Amino acid sequence: MDKHTLNVELGERRYPIEIGSGLLEGGYDLTPYTNGRDCLIVSNVTVAPLYLEKLQGCLPGIATRVVELPDGEAHKTIASATAILDELVGSRAGRDVTVIALGGGVVGDIAGFAAACYMRGVAFAQVPTTLLAQVDSSVGGKTGVNHPGGKNLIGAFHQPRVVLIDTDTLATLPDRELRAGIAEIIKYGAITDADFFAWLEDNVQALVARETDALTYAIRRSCEIKAAVVAEDEKEAGRRALLNFGHTFGHAIENSVGYGEWLHGEAVAAGMVMAAEMSAIDAADRHRLQALLSAAGLPVSAPLTRPGQLRDAMQLDKKAEAGKLRFVLLRALGDAYVTADYDSAGLDAVLGAAEKV
């Protein structure tokens, strides 16, 4: 095991992110992060056959129970969270139970929400197995499920006790999902770190080719940026909203095409290009963002939708405050800001370009 530890500094809820190769295979001991001897692993039908047994090897002396959800964003529902709660109640789990998510962002979000709601909050751990979950959704404590009317509308802030990132799990990740994860990595460079953005321009092919050193560095740097932002603003009162760069448009795309048609990272990629178009930045910077996303094999424009569809979807987006949308825009690559004071003609132009005529 070769590993690196980062900490998310949240006072008494401080927790480590362990990043490395061979952590599951080597039986990294997770028991210091469990509350007692009762663990429920939540996974899905795709990931469990690959990694469940290895994860159980990280919980010596603990007889785990398992909930296997169906795979996919379509199942990120209250019904799935309820299935986990039913299992916890059915097995008479006490306040000392630990819920462990093994899988991608969907599994982590649902399992974390169930852990937040059971007895008003029990211990939770994240073992993310997709690149997107490793660099984004497993860190920071946002949990939740979708509502038919909108993504992530139902949820809770519930921080994990530990995030265990085994880069070996990326070996089994479908290519399209790997690229979707790279979209969020590019986001970190674009919003806060021009040097990291430049590093990504140099190394994007190594990432797509799954070179371990490049992936490990990109995951680590992404987690560092996210951990710092979350430590500063856990509940998104301010700075944390920067992490939503590309997401207002991205969620609208996901809502409009139906969950699961576009992967989250793909929608965010197109959304970042749209947000960059609304930003008063150099055309060269806009071009660099688009070129990097293209090099990662990601979409750089929204799908064609019926007139008004993206705008309607955005109104419901949870970043809307008192009817006014907020956007994360760029001053330059590596320098983002949040604003409700945007040029509406610019918004119209960006949305108009995505409309079927």
Place this chain on the structure above:
Amino acid sequence: MDKHTLNVELGERRYPIEIGSGLLEGGYDLTPYTNGRDCLIVSNVTVAPLYLEKLQGCLPGIATRVVELPDGEAHKTIASATAILDELVGSRAGRDVTVIALGGGVVGDIAGFAAACYMRGVAFAQVPTTLLAQVDSSVGGKTGVNHPGGKNLIGAFHQPRVVLIDTDTLATLPDRELRAGIAEIIKYGAITDADFFAWLEDNVQALVARETDALTYAIRRSCEIKAAVVAEDEKEAGRRALLNFGHTFGHAIENSVGYGEWLHGEAVAAGMVMAAEMSAIDAADRHRLQALLSAAGLPVSAPLTRPGQLRDAMQLDKKAEAGKLRFVLLRALGDAYVTADYDSAGLDAVLGAAEKV
């Protein structure tokens, strides 16, 4: 309006409890506690016809929407919480929405849980209209719903912005529910305040007769005690558990007879007597507790159940930790403590007395 203000001291989540007569009739201004101009009032079919219009008078300039739930503990379900979430999503409520609960503990718990889950937490206010909700459930931020397998197993800590207690609403409260509320008031005396307990012995008939001054003092003193305990231990890591005096047995009774057969306060009354029987206190103190509860017209023993039924129900109770039950016991009237180190023969005797032979 004649009112008294208490504060629940929770740092940046500090909030007032306003107690008085004529607050709703007089149009007490709630708008300083709303985040924006969008409010959803959650009530039930019994309370809404009585007080909804008056509450709307406390929200000048705000066009409220309303969800009316069916009445009763049987409806304290995920389905009811989902109905509120559906209304929030359907009306495209933003992060600035304020959810206001108008009703008893069931309405407050469900509405608070929905407010906790919508967009990971939106503003919430409590307007409790039953004595039990006024002295207990509306204060302290515990929200949630029942699971078929146990009471309050699904929930969140979510503090209100304000608790508005209009003692006039007690005029329409059925007698049985008034008495159930008095059970929780007696609890506060029993666990922390021997003087208040003695005051209750002198004034219990005035409470049952709904004399305003007596009710107002009892509500105020109960809220003071609860607010102090919650401020010290918001998430029930320690001292807050004292508030569960009588509740381990009480929940077991409610689970065994089916929700709604016994009112919560009635089950807690019998549960307090059972907990007092397990406690190493003077027989005279035990007798005083029983006599006060009887004088309030409350049950002082559990219903007869099949052998093992109460014990099974207690195992699922959320106070169970690693298979070991914890009880709140008395050293004396006004002096309670939490322990997992209890005399199991004493527990057997208490449970055995409630079993059908």
